Amino acid sequence: MKYVDCFKYLASRRTDELVITSAGNSGQAWWTTTRDSDKTFYLDASMSLSTLFASGMACALPKQKFWAFMGDGAFCMNPGMLMVERQLKLPNMVHLLVSNRAYGATSNASLPNGMENDYGAIARSFGIERVFVFDNLKDLSRDFDKVMGRNVDAYTFVVLEVEPFTDAEQRLEQPPFDGPELKYRFGRTLEQMAGIDIFGYRI
Amino acid sequence: MSDSTNPSKSRDVAIRIADQLGEAGVKLVASLPDNWISELIREIDGDARFRHVPVNREESAIGLCAGAYMGGMGSAALMGASGFMTTIYAMTKINYSYEIPLLMLITLRGALGDHHKHHVSNGLYLKPVMDAISVPYLVIDKPADIPEIGRAYHHSRTYSRPTIVALTRDLLR
Numbered sequence: 001m002k003y004v005d006c007f008k009y010l011a012s013r014r015t016d017e018l019v020i021t022s023a024g025n026s027g028q029a030w031w032t033t034t035r036d037s038d039k040t041f042y043l044d045a046s047m048s049l050s051t052l053f054a055s056g057m058a059c060a061l062p063k064q065k066f067w068a069f070m071g072d073g074a075f076c077m078n079p080g081m082l083m084v085e086r087q088l089k090l091p092n093m094v095h096l097l098v099s100n101r102a103y104g105a106t107s108n109a110s111l112p113n114g115m116e117n118d119y120g121a122i123a124r125s126f127g128i129e130r131v132f133v134f135d136n137l138k139d140l141s142r143d144f145d146k147v148m149g150r151n152v153d154a155y156t157f158v159v160l161e162v163e164p165f166t167d168a169e170q171r172l173e174q175p176p177f178d179g180p181e182l183k184y185r186f187g188r189t190l191e192q193m194a195g196i197d198i199f200g201y202r203i
Numbered sequence: 204m205s206d207s208t209n210p211s212k213s214r215d216v217a218i219r220i221a222d223q224l225g226e227a228g229v230k231l232v233a234s235l236p237d238n239w240i241s242e243l244i245r246e247i248d249g250d251a252r253f254r255h256v257p258v259n260r261e262e263s264a265i266g267l268c269a270g271a272y273m274g275g276m277g278s279a280a281l282m283g284a285s286g287f288m289t290t291i292y293a294m295t296k297i298n299y300s301y302e303i304p305l306l307m308l309i310t311l312r313g314a315l316g317d318h319h320k321h322h323v324s325n326g327l328y329l330k331p332v333m334d335a336i337s338v339p340y341l342v343i344d345k346p347a348d349i350p351e352i353g354r355a356y357h358h359s360r361t362y363s364r365p366t367i368v369a370l371t372r373d374l375l376r
Contacts, residue, residue: 056270
């Protein structure tokens with residue numbers, strides 16, 4: 001399926017989920033689709049840590065739901081992250097693996113063993129039970145409620161098989177935030193939503 | 204030379220470190236093992252004040268703890284010196300770029316008292332690497348200094364970047 005079309009669909013189904021994007025294409029696609037500057041944390045080039053970053057938040061805020069995107073380029077750098085996620089088994093966490101079979105953020109450079117990697121099988125081999133793979137919008141929209149609808153309370157791993165960005169899509173705007181700005185925009189929103197204190201400082 | 208331990212001393216030190224973390228407000232501890240901190244990891248794992256998360260690699264601890272901070276939960280990353288050396292990109296990318304605090308407890312491998320030749324690289328480069336990335340660190344080598352851990356945690360919040368506490372063999376074994 002088309003990368004941006006997939007993100008448009010997910011954005012249309014989002015309710016109050018907080019979103020974490022990975023470097024490059026997923027941040028571009030989500031920013032292009034949503035222009036969300038408060039309830040999305042665009043994590044830049046962490047090289048495989050976006051879903052664990054989200055998991056830390058999901059541990060802290062069990063009543064809040066999180067969608068975390070990760071490209072398969074990042075995933076291949078640290079597939080063992082799924083051992084940690086399986087161990088945590090956070091019911092408020094959806095790991096969305098965006099599989100374009102390329103290093104999308106670096107001009108679609110080749111991914112090792114790119115077309116052969118079976119991400120769903122990798123996840124199942126770690127003991128993850130709720131594993132779903134979609135390669136078209138029709139199936140994704142048909143099964144969305146069952147897989148990651150707002151009534152689902154179970155750690156879920158979703159593979160989204162998408163086409164790599166075109167040359168034109170590679171030029172989509174990057175989320176235009178410096179790190180500290182993003183931290184405070186997202187964090188202040190979270191403080192209000194969840195009634196928590198993130199940045200409080202006391203002498 | 205042996206790397207023998209004094210179980211009673213190690214346990215006492217582990218309890219005191221855990222108490223410091225608990226009093227500082229740490230609720231999530233992500234760890235990877237090093238022999239010197241095996242007793243401390245056991246202590247934290249059995250302490251109901253903490254959610255202990257064994258992780259697959261040290262960088263994963265960086266991501267997890269950064270997220271916990273953004274969710275308003277106090278956290279700490281516990282690892283050996285070699286593991287710390289693998290985290291430089293993750294730490295500078297996430298914690299420095301976004302100004303996210305982090306307390307890291309590491310072992311001061313390669314220093315005087317470490318009998319293992321395979322830690323020569325840490326003896327040579329651990330401190331220079333910490334200096335190179337301008338991360339504040341303190342060395343704790345006696346039980347009387349364990350309360351500094353709480354101060355290091357709070358300093359990371361003030362400084363909005365990581366602080367590191369390096370634990371020596373003399374303290375832990």
